[in-house]
Amino acid sequence: MTATIRALQNASFTTSKLTTKNESSLTKRSRRAGIYSAMLITDALAVFIGFLISNALLLDQPFASPGLKLGILSVPIFLALALNSNAYGRSALYKSIGATVRSIGSLFATLALILFILFGLSILKQHHPSFLAVGFLISSALIAGGRYVCHIFAKRTLGPNPLSELIIVDGVPHGPIFDQPVIDAKETGLHPDISDPAMLDRLGNLFRSIDRVIVACPIERHNDWALVLKSTGVTGDVYRHYRSAPAEANTIGPIHASQVKPLTRVQLWLKRLMDLIIVSIAILFLAPLMLVTAIAIKLESRGPVLFRQQRLGHGNRLFHIYKFRSMRDDLRDLNGDRSTGRDDDRITRVGRFIRATSIDELPQLFNVLLGTMSLVGPRPHALGSKADSKLFWEIDRNYWLRHATVPGLTGLAQVRGFRGATMTRADLEQRLASDLEYIQRWSLGYDLVILARTLGVIVHRNGF
Structure with missing residues (x-):
């Protein structure tokens, strides 16, 4: 056990307000x-x-x-x-x-x-x-x-410990504890609410510069905290009480949390390097097609060329995804509350063609260039997306685990044919199983295989 674990077991806490990113322990x-x-x-x-x-x-x-x-x-x-x-x-x-x-x-x-x-x-x-x-x-x-x-x-x-660690105290007694950064969840308004994307985004940004998080909380909240830590891609331990053993890992659901291992920092750098090389070439090659598409969209209907929508990405952090606008501007759905149908009256003529050929996704190359997306990874979903009239995370709590890696322009689910509208529980479960399998099996070679297979599903019967 590290000194931090021993401190959790043998002392109570003195908590502080959330520190800034400039503080030494967070850099x-x-x-x-x-x-x-x-x-x-x-x-x-x-x-x-x-x-x-x-x-x-x-x-x-x-x-x-x-x-x-x-x-x-x-x-x-x-x-x-x-x-x-x-x-x-x-x-x-x-x-x-x-x-x-x-x-x-x-x-x-x-x-x-x-x-x-x-x-x-x-x-x-x-x-x-x-x-x-x-x-x-x-x-x-x-x-x-x-x-x-x-x-x-x-x-x-770096001192005796090369890792930046953070302790979160949620509903347990606290008093003095060494010099580890400690925050009180109640005082800072933090809670592991997996039905609140805004809170997950806040926690994701809090953990952005943290290597390891230790949470001390009552037993009724340890499962939620364990899921939040795993989905944000941060290493951590959840304690039922500050004097007890770590929470059991097998209570997160049908997919064991330990199976989803976030990419290491070196792996993320290698993935990012490959993305930058490929996407730079792709943007130069596809620039004429994107220009023609933009002109066609502008000529057919009023409104912006690009559709911009907020979605959850790596570490449960919110970002804006870019697409070519394929619907009438006055009927656009910013939250994704309504799934797109095969004969959707909101879609323009140009929009129907670019959706069927996946051309509408090309602006996401700039998301990859900015680092909010990768070429390969779980597809990011709109916040209001539903299956069987339920939000995705209401159907399966493990949905959040897919955010343990960077979302992708294409992914394992897409090359297996799971694309288009997610209407039923089975639609979501099939996509989620592929996404979690991708995270577990990740390698640069696997990304290249998925990219190659994507060429065969650019035009798909569910692309509407």
Whole structure:
């Protein structure tokens, strides 16, 4: 158990009002990101400089061709292998030896791969092995030195605990407790109301810079808090009482909460990088089509070209989604209270075509560019969406778990054919099961597979 858990079990609380994002305990995530970046840069420089030094030792010319070319070739391969081996994970901050070994191991694998490629292509020269050996030894020493400096800096900057933690006290006694940030749910007006999107948005924004949340509350509210924490993608524990054991995890519903594991910070960065690369190319390629669509919409009916609607996204935070307007402006449904029907009289002629061909979704490429959406993920729903006359979260509490990752322009549910209006309970359950399965199985390769399969369902019988 951590000191925070022991404090929860052995002391009562002194609570405070909600702190600002500028407070030191709430900025550890950005500090860690800076240290991770510094590790990555110092590792890359260590590899490159190591080969320049090998040039100086073997040829008396630091910028000679052999070492320079090998250094340039090695850096991207090395970084890819090091990232994949978790050489920049959270443990690298305080357990520097293990992370350093993984980084040096990635360098060794890189040079072995290069040697194999040079041999396979029959371009291996006599001096290559010596440059690789000397470069490896020097770069390894530089990597170890750089990691040691980053390790010392991390301890001084982040203190004994690299995580930003928050304690929420909801209806239990409180008195003094160390220097952990503690807030009283009642005083700050916080409650785990899963039927209130505005409250979920508030909690999502509160947890945006938090790594771990500990909630102490009466037993009747522990299930709601557990669901809120899981759906916002934050690690946490819920206590029935501040002197008792953590709440049971198996009370959240038919899908075990532990099965839905939010993406790690590194995974989110990799997903974001892939999104930016692909969406930048897609916007350039599809710009003419979007321009023609905008003109057609403007010529047919009065009103704005884009339809803007508030929806819940990653961490239960509200954002505005963009679409090409496909309905008459005077009949638009901002809350999504009415599902679109096959012969819906609100849809314009242009709107019917762009909905059937999914062209109306193209402005969401800009949502991806802004970071409020991803190319692949659970589709974000309108706040008023209903199935069998019930709001989605009233049908299944696990609905909120789909917000543990970034919403997508397409998703596993869509490529399986679950798209269009969600009219019945079965419609929602099929989509939700696919969304939660996607979160559990996520990988960059899986995203690419779903993107490829999306091409086959752009035009769909339920696209109306």
